[in-house]
Amino acid sequence: MSKIDVIMPQMGESIAEGTLSRWIKKAGDTVQRDEPIFEISTDKVDAEIPSPTAGVLAEILVNEGETVAVQTIVARIETDAAAAASAPAPASAPAPAPKAATPAPAPAPPPPPQAAAPKSSPAPAREPEPQVARPAADATGDNGGGESLEERLRRRSTPLVRKMAAEHNLDLTAISGTGLAGRVTKNDILSHLESAQAEPGPAVAPAPAHLAPAAAASPAPRSAPAGVEPWEGDRVEPWSRIRKLTAEHMVMSRRVSPHVNTIFEVDYTRVAQLRARARADYATRGVNLTYLAFIAKAIADGLRKHPVVNAAVTGESTILRRDINLGIAVALDWGLIVPVVKRADELSLLGLARAINDLGERARTKKLSPDEVQKGTFTITNPGVFGSVIGTPIINQPQAAILCVGSIEKQPAVVTVDGSDMLAIRTRGMLSLAFDHRIVDGADADRFMADVKQHLQEFPEGAV
Numbered sequence: 001m002s003k004i005d006v007i008m009p010q011m012g013e014s015i016a017e018g019t020l021s022r023w024i025k026k027a028g029d030t031v032q033r034d035e036p037i038f039e040i041s042t043d044k045v046d047a048e049i050p051s052p053t054a055g056v057l058a059e060i061l062v063n064e065g066e067t068v069a070v071q072t073i074v075a076r077i078e079t080d081a082a083a084a085a086s087a088p089a090p091a092s093a094p095a096p097a098p099k100a101a102t103p104a105p106a107p108a109p110p111p112p113p114q115a116a117a118p119k120s121s122p123a124p125a126r127e128p129e130p131q132v133a134r135p136a137a138d139a140t141g142d143n144g145g146g147e148s149l150e151e152r153l154r155r156r157s158t159p160l161v162r163k164m165a166a167e168h169n170l171d172l173t174a175i176s177g178t179g180l181a182g183r184v185t186k187n188d189i190l191s192h193l194e195s196a197q198a199e200p201g202p203a204v205a206p207a208p209a210h211l212a213p214a215a216a217a218s219p220a221p222r223s224a225p226a227g228v229e230p231w232e233g234d235r236v237e238p239w240s241r242i243r244k245l246t247a248e249h250m251v252m253s254r255r256v257s258p259h260v261n262t263i264f265e266v267d268y269t270r271v272a273q274l275r276a277r278a279r280a281d282y283a284t285r286g287v288n289l290t291y292l293a294f295i296a297k298a299i300a301d302g303l304r305k306h307p308v309v310n311a312a313v314t315g316e317s318t319i320l321r322r323d324i325n326l327g328i329a330v331a332l333d334w335g336l337i338v339p340v341v342k343r344a345d346e347l348s349l350l351g352l353a354r355a356i357n358d359l360g361e362r363a364r365t366k367k368l369s370p371d372e373v374q375k376g377t378f379t380i381t382n383p384g385v386f387g388s389v390i391g392t393p394i395i396n397q398p399q400a401a402i403l404c405v406g407s408i409e410k411q412p413a414v415v416t417v418d419g420s421d422m423l424a425i426r427t428r429g430m431l432s433l434a435f436d437h438r439i440v441d442g443a444d445a446d447r448f449m450a451d452v453k454q455h456l457q458e459f460p461e462g463a464v
Helices: 081-086 097-101 129-142 149-156 159-167 186-198 213-217 241-256 269-284 291-305 349-364 442-457
Strands: 002-007 017-023 036-041 046-050 055-060 067-069 073-079 259-267 311-314 317-320 326-328 330-332 335-337 378-381 401-417 420-436
Touching (some): 002 055, 036 073, 159 186, 186 241, 241 335, 259 442, 269 442, 291 326, 291 349, 291 378, 291 401, 291 442, 326 349, 330 349
Parallel strands (some): 378 401
Antiparallel strands (some): 017 067, 036 046, 259 420, 311 317, 330 335, 401 420
């Protein structure tokens, strides 16, 4: 018998750590090769991780809820020699070995950097732990060797963190890092911004040098106090990692972007007729033709004509995105995720419908890759499927706008036929656009929405 190491995989180029959110298998369970054995959460995506080989899950070295660096050994599978020979060799096996001696404690063992386990929840920048972690980073070259400041910063942070720092004019060297070897994480950036806004009086004085004007303009109200106590009979449910990240992202977006909303009512009668005629044909191709596919097509075409809505803010400049990548919000039992349809304007209605169906299904079954939830340039959320008439959503940073689709229903409406007004039954619904008023003016947003409305009300039959 021999043991095969199971490691924390790297779920994307910029991801340095992951949280083991749930063990699907327990110690002693028999597992098959490629059978899911645990779930992980990163700042990009939740995913089920398959077993590298068949055997018995002999040891669990990382507990649920712990955050560890990629390549850390999280478990060992016991298998016979033949299975071991065919299994892939473990990466960096010698480094994390000390962790096997102490699988139960939550704190990470100190000896090797690869086995260090960063905290699973965002820690305040004033925690003493970062000061302990920093010498480890300095020992690898932060203090010398002719390394430039840019190289040191790159080694201490991910591309996502550097992008956030640039957007908020932050100096990474002034922020204590809680990640591996003193690495500054996304949560460190958010904690730094939150503490800078919360500190009253003189303590806020140095903040304007590091904060973007929109963030410094008015302090955001704190969310529910941490000291709220449950009453008798209440049930306390700890946030999942995806819930924590969503909360942080939404608070940050409200603080950074001045949100403005514009609402249009759309007559979907023509779309309803085209959809009724084409649904059966699309079904034979394995595609469910929904109203959302028509809306996504109108949005993609509209963004090509109105590039300022397909944009992002960097410092005091606007990035007009070349690609049109539509994020489609998917509601899950455990939170919200936004898979992205890349280059949506290059797809036909059939292609868009197929992509939306596929990404939504794989989001619900935790089969998305990190690349499929990144690089969105515009987001569509569809609460109308639950009966919501309309909503005013929060912008998905760093994008400039988000569209909310309200319920689509038959309604009485006044129509004009041969110069005479009369009542008729029409299929109608609301569309709401939330946009960042730093770069999108009201006229720009309304022109964009007017074109989307016209496209839907006069949808070309040849496009179906």
